[in-house]
Amino acid sequence: TINGKVDYVLGVGLLPKEFDAILKAQELPSGWVAAILDSSGTIVGRSRTPEKYIGNKATPSLLEAVLKSPEGI
Numbered sequence: 001t002i003n004g005k006v007d008y009v010l011g012v013g014l015l016p017k018e019f020d021a022i023l024k025a026q027e028l029p030s031g032w033v034a035a036i037l038d039s040s041g042t043i044v045g046r047s048r049t050p051e052k053y054i055g056n057k058a059t060p061s062l063l064e065a066v067l068k069s070p071e072g073i
Contacts, residue, residue, distance in 0.1 A: 016054050019045025037066065 019036050023045055028034055035053070036045035041063045046053045058066070 014044075016045060016050065020050055023047040035062075037063075041066075
């Protein structure tokens, strides 16, 4: 901020296929499922069957776990 005002804002847009590439690069074990959520809890990337889940909200239990610990297993 300059003089208490926001002067610049930077935004970045990513497509779901870019999140898919990030998840595939992790080489997760075959039975694992990983997801990337946005700040509203919407699934924007998923390691398995992304076409079924992208755009849906995460389950309440997953959202609760993420809020308690933003990373982990």
